[in-house]
Amino acid sequence: MDKLLTAVLDAHGGMENWAKLTRITAHMSLGGPFWAARGWPDVYLKQTVTADPHREHITIAPFTAPDRMSVMNVPERMAITTLDGQMIDERLNPRETFPTPFVQESTRWDAIQVAYFT
Template sequence: MALLDDAIDACGGLARWDSLSRFTLHLSVGGSLFSDAGHAREFKDVTAEGSTRTQSVRFTGITGGEQSGAFQADAITIESLDGQVLRTWRNPSLDFPTNGTHALADELHLVFFCGVQIWTYLTTPFLLARPDVVVEELPPWQENSETWRCLRAQFPSSLINLASEQIFYFDENALQRRADHDLLGARVAHYSWAHENFCGIVVPTLRRTLTRQPDAAVIAKPVLIDVEIFDAVFE
């Protein structure tokens, strides 16, 4: 598909991506979803190390630098800095048992949510080239004075994602600028910009998630999720 090929080439190319297996990020994650759950600073100034090939991310320095959190498809763990497992959630899913509390109130849910989110951020658009992901190009979208090309992606049940169906928007340089889907009962739009080249892979270093209305227009406040990537290494 022409758009997907263009997007992959703009981010470094499939050959470069296939030569990699790991990433390390220095980043901060915040926003009203975190502060409303009582975790305003849980993911501020943390390190994320993960696999480019399987769904796996370890966050070091969460909870004020006192703990680590690990996301894998079959288990979430909270660990001490010396590697002792403090809590485990096996076979996690996005159907969080809230019991009347905020969906991200439990730190295990928070690690799971951030793990899925950051892994998907880092692997897109290469993720869309997987043979089990179904993509379809949609008509162009007008965003302010720009025309963005669009892809609808349907993800398999074997791949943990924030939503099984998402729409990705790419600017005139084929760089991803937005992604729409449902999240925790709300319609959201993830905006991305400030792309930088790290080790031959182009990554948007700023992301912001806003509430999306039925007509796909967005509401500027509150900012649900705010992500800033300070540095990235691929190897």
């Protein structure tokens, strides 16, 4: 294991504590002209982000509506579901769907693209 990683883990209770960790949760709000130019000026106001620290699984809720969330799974799967898990939209390999050329001031994204970029 890398020396820095070992030092960080040791400073926080060691590998045993890390193994017990099941979820990391953060509250966030993002805004500004970047999201507005994509067509989503208020998409990230008062979100809860939940991540599984042992695999790439991240949810952001609410997302686009009070009863929806975005779900990212390894390695290239994005979904928008209801809070109780019903599928609204899903895309494999969302990176391939971004428009080119990208024009900072005017390129619009759909909800899956916004979720993936975040």
